[in-house]
Amino acid sequence: MDLFSAHSITKLYSNHKALDRVSIDVPEGSIFGLLGPNGAGKTTLIRIINQIIAADEGEMFFNGRKLMPNDIASIGYLPEERGLYKKMTVGAQAMYLAQLKGLSHQESLTRLKFWFEKFEIKSWWNRKVEELSKGMQQKIQFLITIIHEPRLLIFDEPFSGFDPINANLMKEEILAQKEKGATIIFSTHNMASVEELCDHIALIDRSRVVLSGLVREIKKTYKTNTYIISYHRGEESLRNFLPDSFQILEERADPDHQYATIKLPADATPNDLLQPILSRVTINSLQEQIPGMNDIFIQAVTQQHPELK
Amino acid sequence: MRKIFLIIQREYMTRVKKRSFVIMTILGPLLMAGTIVVPMYLATRTNEIKNISVLDETGIFLEKFKDSDNFKFHYLVSDINSAKSSFTKSGDYALIYIPKTEVTLPTNAIIYAENTVNISVQSYVRNVMSKQIEELKLQARLRELQTDKNEPVSVDDILRSIKTSIDINTLKIGEDGKESKSYTEINMVLGMVAGILIYFFIFMFGSQVMRGVIEEKTSRIVEVIISSVKPFQLMMGKIIGVGLVGLTQFLLWVVLTFGIVTVVTATMTTKEIKKTTTEQLMQRNEAISPVTADALTIKQAEPKQGGNEVIEAINSVNFPVMIGSFLFFFLVGYLMYAALFAAIGGAVDSEADTQQFMLPITLPLILSIILAQVIIQDPDGAVSFWFSIIPLTSPVVMMIRIPFGVPYIQVILSMVLLLLGFLGTTWLAAKIYRTGILMYGKKVNYKELWKWISYKS
Numbered sequence: 104m105d106l107f108s109a110h111s112i113t114k115l116y117s118n119h120k121a122l123d124r125v126s127i128d129v130p131e132g133s134i135f136g137l138l139g140p141n142g143a144g145k146t147t148l149i150r151i152i153n154q155i156i157a158a159d160e161g162e163m164f165f166n167g168r169k170l171m172p173n174d175i176a177s178i179g180y181l182p183e184e185r186g187l188y189k190k191m192t193v194g195a196q197a198m199y200l201a202q203l204k205g206l207s208h209q210e211s212l213t214r215l216k217f218w219f220e221k222f223e224i225k226s227w228w229n230r231k232v233e234e235l236s237k238g239m240q241q242k243i244q245f246l247i248t249i250i251h252e253p254r255l256l257i258f259d260e261p262f263s264g265f266d267p268i269n270a271n272l273m274k275e276e277i278l279a280q281k282e283k284g285a286t287i288i289f290s291t292h293n294m295a296s297v298e299e300l301c302d303h304i305a306l307i308d309r310s311r312v313v314l315s316g317l318v319r320e321i322k323k324t325y326k327t328n329t330y331i332i333s334y335h336r337g338e339e340s341l342r343n344f345l346p347d348s349f350q351i352l353e354e355r356a357d358p359d360h361q362y363a364t365i366k367l368p369a370d371a372t373p374n375d376l377l378q379p380i381l382s383r384v385t386i387n388s389l390q391e392q393i394p395g396m397n398d399i400f401i402q403a404v405t406q407q408h409p410e411l412k
Numbered sequence: 413m414r415k416i417f418l419i420i421q422r423e424y425m426t427r428v429k430k431r432s433f434v435i436m437t438i439l440g441p442l443l444m445a446g447t448i449v450v451p452m453y454l455a456t457r458t459n460e461i462k463n464i465s466v467l468d469e470t471g472i473f474l475e476k477f478k479d480s481d482n483f484k485f486h487y488l489v490s491d492i493n494s495a496k497s498s499f500t501k502s503g504d505y506a507l508i509y510i511p512k513t514e515v516t517l518p519t520n521a522i523i524y525a526e527n528t529v530n531i532s533v534q535s536y537v538r539n540v541m542s543k544q545i546e547e548l549k550l551q552a553r554l555r556e557l558q559t560d561k562n563e564p565v566s567v568d569d570i571l572r573s574i575k576t577s578i579d580i581n582t583l584k585i586g587e588d589g590k591e592s593k594s595y596t597e598i599n600m601v602l603g604m605v606a607g608i609l610i611y612f613f614i615f616m617f618g619s620q621v622m623r624g625v626i627e628e629k630t631s632r633i634v635e636v637i638i639s640s641v642k643p644f645q646l647m648m649g650k651i652i653g654v655g656l657v658g659l660t661q662f663l664l665w666v667v668l669t670f671g672i673v674t675v676v677t678a679t680m681t682t683k684e685i686k687k688t689t690t691e692q693l694m695q696r697n698e699a700i701s702p703v704t705a706d707a708l709t710i711k712q713a714e715p716k717q718g719g720n721e722v723i724e725a726i727n728s729v730n731f732p733v734m735i736g737s738f739l740f741f742f743l744v745g746y747l748m749y750a751a752l753f754a755a756i757g758g759a760v761d762s763e764a765d766t767q768q769f770m771l772p773i774t775l776p777l778i779l780s781i782i783l784a785q786v787i788i789q790d791p792d793g794a795v796s797f798w799f800s801i802i803p804l805t806s807p808v809v810m811m812i813r814i815p816f817g818v819p820y821i822q823v824i825l826s827m828v829l830l831l832l833g834f835l836g837t838t839w840l841a842a843k844i845y846r847t848g849i850l851m852y853g854k855k856v857n858y859k860e861l862w863k864w865i866s867y868k869s
Contacts (some may be wrong), residue, residue, distance in 0.1 A: 117863050150850070153639045179641040184852060186632030191426065202418050203640040244636070 104167070106131040106286045107152070107255055112161035114147055121147040122158070123310040129255075129288055129303070134281055136301035136318075137290035138400060145290040145306045146183060149259050159391055166254070176205045179253035183260040183290075185233045185244050194228035196409070197247055204251040211250070218246050235355040237268045245276060246257035249285075262296060274300065286299050294397040304396075306403055314403045320398070325399045328367045330376060333360045334384040341365070344379045360387055415646045417650075423624065423653025428660065437661055441668035446613040447674045448669070462505035464533070464762050467495045469512035476540050477508075477726070483533065500525060500585060507585075508537055520579035534580055541578045549574040563756040598787050599815030606738050608810040609662075609779055614807070617658040622766065624650050625849070626755025634849045643846035647701040647758075648838075651750040658746065685831075686798050737814050740827060745807025749773065755841035757855045760847030761865075768857075780808035801826050803833025840865060 163170040200210035305315035477485040802808040847864040
C-alpha cells in the first residue's frame with residue numbers, strides 16, 4: 104500500500120511552472136528517491152508535501168486519505184537548508200523543536216534523554232550550538248527530525264555538506280529508520296546513494312516526472328544486453344570468432360588480461376556469446392553490464408532534451 | 413495555540429536572559445531617576461527665595477497666592493506696562509498678570525519671566541486660579557439652588573458645571589522688555605516624552621524583530637521550524653514575544669524609576685516637610701460647605717507626601733486617559749510596525765540588505781518626530797489632526813497631542829484606524845514573509861516583493 108501519494112501536482116510561479124502535473128506514489132516501508140538536476144523542482148515538491156507551500160493544482164493522500172494539515176505531526180522533515188539557533192543551548196533547542204512537533208514537555212525530555220544517551224552526546228546538552236562542529240550539529244538536526252517517530256521521513260539532500268564518515272553514519276541511520284518501519288523520501292543527485300538505498304525512484308526534470316518506478320525494474324529496462332568478458336592476455340581478439348551481429352563496443356587490456364565489451368543481439372543470451380569462443384580463449388570472467396543510475400539519469404534527461412547531448 | 417505560545421515563550425526567554433537586557437533595565441531607571449532627582453535635589457539646596465509679583469486686574473485673587481519656602485508673592489497696583497518695565501529692573505523671578513475681564517470670570521493669565529518659568533509655578537497658579545473660580549461659581553450655584561429648592565441636584569452635576577480650565581501663557585521677557593513665548597508646560601513635556609518613547613520603542617523592538625527573522629534565515633533554522641508551524645504563527649509569535657520583552661522592560665523602567673525617585677525624595681524631605689500646594693488647597697476646601705467639600709476632596713489629586721513641585725505639576729494631568737491611550741498607541745503602533753519589520757527581515761539575506769526597504773518604514777516615524785514642534789505649537793491644527801489620524805504617524809503624533817486634550821471622537825477614530833492599519837500591515841507582511849523566508853541568496857527588489865504579495869496562498 105502507498106503511505107503517501109501525490110496526484111498531478113502543479114505549482115506555478117509568476118514566470119514559470121515549478122511543477123507540472125507531477126505524480127508520485129510512495130509505498131509504505133520503502134525508501135523513495137527523488138532525483139533530478141538542480142532546479143528541477145524537487146525542493147518545491149518536498150515543500151508542498153510538508154505543506155509549507157501550497158500547490159496550485161493536484162491532490163495528496165496520506166495513509167489512504169487526503170493529506171491534512173495536522174499530518175505534519177506524522178512527518179519528519181530535514182530540509183536542505185538546515186540549521187539551528189546558534190546562541191541557544193543544544194538541550195533547550197532540542198526541547199523547543201520537539202515540542203513544536205507536538206510532543207509534551209515530559210515526553211520530549213524522556214525521548215531526548217534516550218537519544219542523547221544512544222548517540223553518546225549527553226555532555227552537549229548545556230553547550231551552545233555555536234560551540235559544536237558542523238557534523239555534531241547535523242547529528243542534532245537528524246535527531247530532532249526523528250524525535251516524534253514520524254511514519255514518513257523526508258530528507259532533502261541529506262548528504263550534502265557531510266564528510267564521508269558522517270555521510271555514512273547518516274546512511275546507516277536512514278536504513279535503521281527503515282528497519283523500524285518508517286517510510287522515507289529523500290531527494291538527491293548523488294547517484295551512488297540512490298543505488299545503495301532506494302527501492303523506488305522518481306526522476307524529475309524541468310518540472311516533470313520523466314521516469315519513475317522500482318529501481319530494479321528501471322535498471323532492467325535500461326539494460327542493453329551488453330556483457331564484459333575478460334580473458335588471458337596474448338590471445339587472439341574475440342572479433343575473429345564472433346558473428347557480425349555481436350557488436351564489440353570496446354577492447355582494452357591490462358598486464359594480465361584483455362577485456363571486451365560486447366553488445367549482444369536482442370534475442371541472444373550469454374550462452375550464445377560463449378559458445379563460439381569457449382574453445383579459442385581462456386575465459387577469466389563474464390559480467391553483465393548493468394547500467395548505473397548515473398547513466399540512466401543522464402540518458403533519461405538527455406532523451407527529454409536532445410539538445411543537451 | 414500551544415505552538416504559538418511555545419514560540420512566544422522562546423522569543424521572550426532568550427531575550428530577557430540576555431546580558432544587554434539586564435543592563436538596559438538597570439541603566440534606564442538610573443538615568444531617568446537621575447534626571448528627576450538631581451534637579452529636585454538642587455532645588456532644595458538653594459535657599460534663595462524667589463520673588464513673584466502679581467498684577468491682578470480683576471481683584472479676585474488678592475492674597476490668594478500664598479508664600480512658600482521658595483516663593484514670595486507680592487501684589488502690585490499699577491497698569492501692565494509699568495509693571496513690566498519695573499519687573500525687568502526689579503530682578504524678580506516672575507510676573508503674573510491676570511487681565512481684567514468683562515462679564516465672565518477670568519480664566520487666563522500670563523506669566524512673564526526672564527527665563528523659562530518653573531512648571532511648578534505654573535501649575536500652582538493654575539490650581540489657585542481654577543479653585544478660586546470654581547469656588548466663586550459654586551457659591552453662585554448654591555445661591556441659585558437656595559432660591560429654587562425644587563430643582564433636582566446632584567453633586568456630579570454641580571462639579572461638572574463649575575469645572576474650569578485655566579489658560580496660562582508664559583512669555584519670556586528680555587532685558588529690553590521684548591517678549592517671546594516659552595514652552596515649559598507640563599503637558600508639552602509629557603506629550604513629547606510619550607511620543608519619543610513610542611518612537612524609540614517601535615524602532616528598538618521593531619528592529620529586534622527584524623534581526624530575529626534574519627537570524628532565523630541565516631542560521632537556516634527557519635525551514636525546520638515551519639515544517640512544524642505555519643509561517644504566520646512563527647511571525648506573530650516572534651512579534652508578540654519581542655513586544656512582551658519591550659513591555660516588560662518598559663514596566664520595569666517605570667516601577668524602578670518610581671521606586672528610586674520615591675526613596676530619594678523621601679530621604680530628602682524628611683528633614684523639612686513643606687506645606688504643599690495641594691494641602692493648602694485642601695484646607696481651603698474645608699471652608700466650603702461640607703457636602704461639596706467632600707466631593708471636591710475626592711476629585712482632588714491625592715496629596716503627595718514629600719511635596720515635590722515637579723511631581724505636583726505632573727499630578728495635574730489626566731493620567732487614566734494618558735496612560736490608557738499611551739499603552740494602546742504604544743502596543744498597537746508597535747504591532748503594526750513590527751509586522752513590517754518582520755517582512756523586511758524575511759525578504760533579505762543579511763542586515764546590510766535592509767537599507768532599501770527601511771526607508772518607507774522609518775520615514776513616517778521620523779516625520780512624526782520632526783513634526784512634533786509644529787504639533788506642540790498648534791495641537792488642534794490641521795497638521796496635528798491629520799497626522800494623528802493616519803495610522804503610520806498616529807502613534808507618535810496622537811500621544812503628543814493627548815496631554816493638550818483631544819476630543820474623544822478623534823482619539824477613537826485614530827485608534828480604530830490604527831487597528832485597521834495593524835491588520836493591513838500584518839496581512840501584507842505575512843505574504844512577503846512566508847515567501848521571503850524560503851528564498852536564499854536572492855537579491856530582492858520592490859518588484860519582486862509585489863510578486864510575492866500577489867501569490868495566492
